[in-house]
Amino acid sequence: MSVSRHSDVPVYRQIVSQLTLMIEMGMLADGERLPGSRLLASNLGINRNTVAHAYGELRERGLVEPRGRNGMVVVGGQGARTSSEARNRAREVLAAAARECLRLGLTAPEIRDLIGGLAAWEAEKALEVSFVECNRERAEYFAAELAAALAVPxxxxxxxxxxAATERPDLVLTTFFHLAEVRGLLRRPSTEVVAIVAAPHIQTLVQIAQVPKDRTVGLLYSTNDQAVSIRDSLAQAGVTNIAVLSGTGDAELRGVDLVVVPSEMPELARALAEKRVRVIEYGNVLDAASVRMAGEVMRELQLARSLRE
Known part of the structure; x- marks a missing residue:
């Protein structure tokens, strides 16, 4: 391990990054003891408090923990290795770039400083984007979908x-159902709030439409508000034999031919597995036009930021 005092990246951050990489790659296994802060500081020629700061951040990430006289011990290696897909891909990209830089004649310290500086520059320019929903599963599901579509976190x-006071995103995305509420919460000059459309899969609508009008389609969601919003949207499309369910008991399911559950909550489908009722997942897809619009808003915000700088 080595650090550079001339890099734009703080020394403690360099230590955190290098040790995280070693843990993720299995070079440091669970149970292995890290050098004491005094020993590592002496070896790197830096202040002991800097090492302590780095170890503190690694502890907050769940990668190490103090074990009395044994000092700081690696504990989160297995979890880090199973959840570092994006970092693995990033390492491949950076390794290819580093090889090209070496071919051009740059030294390893020069490459490290260059990457650190570029990363800090890009992070400063990057827009902060959020997606707001009333349900955690839907919020996480659609945030991941949008991140993939827009190529930003x-x-x-x-x-x-x-x-609301602690959140200061540049762009907030939400559904039309929550647009007014989100604008009220995050109303500030520096934040743009945009509504997108999350439409049901066509297969979902086909299966719902096949249920006879004298039978009932049940909606089972984790929150009543979400189920009511789905019921109302289906009613606007002419599907009126809809009932919001509060549970999976026999009384609740009497007369119900089909139960619709959210695709992001498969546990609800499992809870109905032994019931004599058909279950489908209400899969949603992001409206392509909405995603394009969100991308255009991002580009406009990025351009405005660049002009200010």
Missing amino acids: VKPLVLGEFE
Whole structure:
């Protein structure tokens, strides 16, 4: 391990990054003891408090923990290796770039400083994007879908679970159902709030339409508000034999031919597995036009930021 005092990346952050990489790649296994802060500081020629700061951040990430006289011990290696897909892909990209830089004649310290500086520059320019929903599963599901579609990180926020005063995203995406509420919560000049359309899969609508009008389609969701919003949207499409269910008991399911559950909550489908009722998942897809619009808004915000700088 080595650090550079001339890099734009703080020394403690360099230590965190290098040790995280070693843990994720299995070079440091669970149970292995890290060097004491005094020993590592002496070896790197830096202040002991800097090492302590780095170890503290690794502890907050769940990668290490103090074990009395044994000092700081690796504990999160297995979890880090199973949840680092994006980092693995990033390492492949950076390794290819580093090889090209070496071919051009740059030294390893020069490449490290260059990557650190570029990363800090890009992070400063990057827009902060959030997706707001009333349900955690839907918030996380759609945030992941939007992140893939827009090629930027998208932070999921759940109504009622975040402090509006501490959230300062550049762009907030939400559904039309929550647009007014989200604008009221996050109304500030620096934040753009945009509504997108999350439409049901056509297969979902076909199966719902096949249920006879004298029979009932049940909606089972984790929150009543979400089920009611789905019921109302289906009613606008002419499907009126819909009932919001509060449970999976026999009384609740009497007269119900089909139960619709959200695709992001498969446990609800499992809870109905032994019932004599057909279950389908209400799969949603992001409206392509909405995603394109969100991308255009992002580009406009990025351009405006660049002009200010």
